[in-house]
Amino acid sequence: MSERSARLSLVFSCIGHFYVHLFTAFYFVIVLALERTWTLGYAELLELWTVGALMVGIAALPAGWLGDRWSASGMMVVFFLGLGGASIACGFADEPTALMLGLASIGLFAAIYHPVGIAWLVRNASGGRGKALGINGVFGAAGVAAAGLVAGTLIDLFSWRAAFILPGLVSVATGLALLACLRLGLVQDGAAPPEREAPPQRRDMVRVFAILLVTMTMIGLIFQATQASLPKLFDLRLRELVGEGAFGIGALVALVYAVGGLMQVIGGHLADRYPLKPVYVAALLLQVPILAAIALLGGLPLVLAAMLSVLVSTGALPAENMLLARYTPAHRRSLAYGVKYVIAFGIAPVAIWLAARVEAGTGDFVWLYLPLAAAGALALAAALLLPGERPLRAPAVQPAE
Numbered sequence: 421m422s423e424r425s426a427r428l429s430l431v432f433s434c435i436g437h438f439y440v441h442l443f444t445a446f447y448f449v450i451v452l453a454l455e456r457t458w459t460l461g462y463a464e465l466l467e468l469w470t471v472g473a474l475m476v477g478i479a480a481l482p483a484g485w486l487g488d489r490w491s492a493s494g495m496m497v498v499f500f501l502g503l504g505g506a507s508i509a510c511g512f513a514d515e516p517t518a519l520m521l522g523l524a525s526i527g528l529f530a531a532i533y534h535p536v537g538i539a540w541l542v543r544n545a546s547g548g549r550g551k552a553l554g555i556n557g558v559f560g561a562a563g564v565a566a567a568g569l570v571a572g573t574l575i576d577l578f579s580w581r582a583a584f585i586l587p588g589l590v591s592v593a594t595g596l597a598l599l600a601c602l603r604l605g606l607v608q609d610g611a612a613p614p615e616r617e618a619p620p621q622r623r624d625m626v627r628v629f630a631i632l633l634v635t636m637t638m639i640g641l642i643f644q645a646t647q648a649s650l651p652k653l654f655d656l657r658l659r660e661l662v663g664e665g666a667f668g669i670g671a672l673v674a675l676v677y678a679v680g681g682l683m684q685v686i687g688g689h690l691a692d693r694y695p696l697k698p699v700y701v702a703a704l705l706l707q708v709p710i711l712a713a714i715a716l717l718g719g720l721p722l723v724l725a726a727m728l729s730v731l732v733s734t735g736a737l738p739a740e741n742m743l744l745a746r747y748t749p750a751h752r753r754s755l756a757y758g759v760k761y762v763i764a765f766g767i768a769p770v771a772i773w774l775a776a777r778v779e780a781g782t783g784d785f786v787w788l789y790l791p792l793a794a795a796g797a798l799a800l801a802a803a804l805l806l807p808g809e810r811p812l813r814a815p816a817v818q819p820a821e
Contacts, residue, residue, distance in 0.1 A: 463780035
């Protein structure tokens with residue numbers, strides 16, 4: 421495999437990671453415009469994404485299976501084209517059922533990326549695999565950050581329909597570009613990376629995986645509920661700060677996730693140089709009081725607390741991924757990460773339902789973030805049961821979802 425192919429694979433994988441988080445987050449800002457345009461309630465509109473969020477989780481394992489059995493690069497083309505086409509279809513929806521089907525299609529095609537795109541990147545990296553994965557992780561965080569800004573800008577300049585259609589056209593163009601590169605032989609699939617580590621003991625594997633199932637579920641719930649509710653939370657508590665229109669809210673959400681995304685690099689640095697368990701536990705410990713503060717604060721202190729929440733959440737992910745890799749046999753690692761992605765995204769319907777019901781019942785999110793703090797405490801209690809440090813290190817660290 422040529423260096424050019426490796427570089428192009430990195431480029432398309434990073435673009436895909438940016439897109440998947442952009443397209444699965446921008447509806448939380450678009451819904452604010454639909455709330456006024458369609459004169460439907462926030463909770464009813466937010467729940468339209470529930471099926472799409474569920475698809476992101478449950479379709480991850482079959483997408484990974486197809487990537488292994490058919491073609492990872494071919495599945496990436498399907499990802500770009502399908503994601504873009506589904507988003508364009510959402511832009512032409514004229515009633516809730518049609519929009520729900522379009523959003524479900526976004527979720528279906530978005531499910532391809534994590535089990536296929538990350539493995540494709542690892543397989544095609546010609547060297548510096550950890551560096552490539554780190555760059556890729558930053559692009560994922562940038563996608564979450566850009567979602568509010570892109571959607572808010574397009575809504576204010578054009579309409580909510582443009583916020584779906586224009587990004588969709590860009591994704592379709594990206595898919596066509598990747599297809600052209602494949603046809604011209606500019607991008608090729610590399611061989612699977614060689615096995616370079618001893619397998620962990622079965623007892624430790626079972627123990628760690630059981631603990632991480634608990635922590636990953638709670639962290640996924642916190643991430644998804646925060647992502648779903650933050651635009652509306654800012655809309656409720658910060659209107660005097662950001663003014664009218666969707667741009668101000670979108671920009672503020674973008675700022676929160678942009679700052680938080682930088683922590684992935686720092687978290688990886690800490691996970692490389694310090695024992696994983698203390699790094700993981702410390703991040704979970706900090707998250708509990710921060711979530712409780714978000715429940716009660718307003719104004720600039722709320723923005724700061726939201727930034728800190730994203731910072732510590734993102735900072736925990738490299739240690740979590742390294743723990744999962746360390747205690748999973750190499751030939752089962754794709755399955756283990758597939759399970760992680762199913763959990764991380766499969767919990768989204770629960771998170772969205774909670775956010776919608778709490779806002780509909782109380783007009784705010786106090787009773788969303790206090791239970792999220794309790795979920796963080798449960799994750800912390802589970803993480804304390806992790807085994808101590810061992811010298812075994814996994815060679816390839818997966819980035820945050």
